[in-house]
Amino acid sequence: MSTSVGVIFGGRSVEHEVSIITARQLMENIDKNKYKVVPIYISKQGDWYTGWELLRAETYRNLAKLPPYLTKVCLIPYPAKDNLIGVERGGLFKKSWNEHLDLVIPAVHGSHGEDGTLQGLLELADVPYVGSGVLGSALGMDKISMKAVLKEAGLPIVDYLWFTRSQWETEPETVMTSIESRLGYPVFVKPSDLGSSIGVKKVARRDDLAFALDVAGTYTRRLLVEKAVEDCIEINCSLLGDESDCQPSVCEQPITWQEFLTYEDKYLRGGSKQGMAGTKRQIPAPISEALTKQIQQMAVSAFKTLACRGVARVDFLVPTKTGRPFINEINTIPGSFSFYLWEAQGLKFPQMIDKLIELALKSHQIKQQTTFSMAGNLIQPGFKLGGKG
Numbered sequence: 001m002s003t004s005v006g007v008i009f010g011g012r013s014v015e016h017e018v019s020i021i022t023a024r025q026l027m028e029n030i031d032k033n034k035y036k037v038v039p040i041y042i043s044k045q046g047d048w049y050t051g052w053e054l055l056r057a058e059t060y061r062n063l064a065k066l067p068p069y070l071t072k073v074c075l076i077p078y079p080a081k082d083n084l085i086g087v088e089r090g091g092l093f094k095k096s097w098n099e100h101l102d103l104v105i106p107a108v109h110g111s112h113g114e115d116g117t118l119q120g121l122l123e124l125a126d127v128p129y130v131g132s133g134v135l136g137s138a139l140g141m142d143k144i145s146m147k148a149v150l151k152e153a154g155l156p157i158v159d160y161l162w163f164t165r166s167q168w169e170t171e172p173e174t175v176m177t178s179i180e181s182r183l184g185y186p187v188f189v190k191p192s193d194l195g196s197s198i199g200v201k202k203v204a205r206r207d208d209l210a211f212a213l214d215v216a217g218t219y220t221r222r223l224l225v226e227k228a229v230e231d232c233i234e235i236n237c238s239l240l241g242d243e244s245d246c247q248p249s250v251c252e253q254p255i256t257w258q259e260f261l262t263y264e265d266k267y268l269r270g271g272s273k274q275g276m277a278g279t280k281r282q283i284p285a286p287i288s289e290a291l292t293k294q295i296q297q298m299a300v301s302a303f304k305t306l307a308c309r310g311v312a313r314v315d316f317l318v319p320t321k322t323g324r325p326f327i328n329e330i331n332t333i334p335g336s337f338s339f340y341l342w343e344a345q346g347l348k349f350p351q352m353i354d355k356l357i358e359l360a361l362k363s364h365q366i367k368q369q370t371t372f373s374m375a376g377n378l379i380q381p382g383f384k385l386g387g388k389g
């Protein structure tokens with residue numbers, strides 16, 4: 001019997017559409033002789049659906065009007081044999097439809113999917129899943145925490161400050177003065193936990209800074225402000241593996257059309273809807289062998305330091321003057337799973353998916369070897385309620 005693989009995509013995220021593209025690419029390339037694909041689409045409202053129509057492109061032309069014959073489902077948050085079950089209208093569980101998922105591939109970008117929340121549900125359900133766990137996903141999503149951990153590990157990052165939205169709202173003057181005195185202009189203002197360049201702005205004066213902080217604050221309650229690296233190229237490197245064995249891919253140089261890599265550069269310049277695979281880029285990046293090696297080593301260190309697994313992509317900013325790379329960020333569910341970087345060095349997408357599944361099963365096996373409960377019961381006659389020791 002073939003392995004039943006749930007591919008979860010869409011979701012309550014501003015990167016919803018990009019996730020549909022990533023998931024469809026994966027479902028087209030997964031080896032159907034080995035795996036039975038169960039597509040699971042999460043709508044923008046957060047409802048879960050399955051059904052073969054999810055394999056067709058037409059299904060996504062009008063996201064407000066999904067085909068009526070999709071089945072509404074949910075994943076049970078505890079270890080269960082039939083872990084994906086049909087949900088009746090009105091919210092009551094009806095055992096009219098159920099399915100056993102052997103494994104899940106999260107193909108969601110951004111909030112409620114790439115940030116550890118979905119991974120938390122999968123941990124509770126005890127289903128093996130592809131990619132980083134709760135910690136790696138959460139660290140990878142929140143740029144402020146990511147930078148703190150990378151800095152602690154001695155990895156080079158751009159100087160930054162961060163604020164809560166409420167700090168910005170209550171003390172705007174203090175916030176702006178500290179940015180100006182510590183970082184100066186120009187700076188990049190970013191929502192800490194978003195992706196696809198949404199809410200990211202480069203600013204060179206106080207008025208624009210205030211506007212950028214307002215905009216970023218509409219997306220998140222954690223605001224990141226970074227020194228802008230001027231005259232730089234961007235180099236990305238993908239990683240495949242886990243904490244014990246992690247391989248770097250060839251490097252790519254995405255082509256920037258404007259002052260920095262925007263949503264449009266990333267997804268709309270390829271002409272067709274190819275997601276991250278449609279970005280204009282040079283592979284391998286036209287940089288020296290020494291710089292390539294240095295970037296690959298740093299990418300592996302970042303992947304391991306941030307507790308990542310599966311496939312990820314580490315993005316670098318390299319100033320042309322010094323040639324000394326800064327780690328800009330990690331993406332724990334990179335657009336198009338970065339398959340184009342692995343194909344460039346001979347690993348075809350279907351085989352790369354096999355490798356991701358192998359890693360997910362290995363990780364699940366390691367989890368099974370971990371002790372989660374103690375033998376016996378502390379609560380016996382005579383037991384007194386006390387503080388937790």
Ligand SMILES: Nc1ncnc2c1ncn2[C@@H]1O[C@H](COP(=O)(O)OP(=O)(O)O)[C@@H](O)[C@H]1O
Nearest residue numbers: 158188194195196197198226227228229260261
């Ligand atoms: N400190 C910086 N200096 C120069 N360019 C930057 C800096 N931070 C971001 N950028 C530019 O903005 C783009 C988006 O920022 P990034 O931090 O990668 O956010 P996202 O997670 O949305 O991709 C980068 O690809 C790069 O082009």
Ligand SMILES: [Mg+2]
Nearest residue numbers: 196197315329
């Ligand atoms: Mg980025």
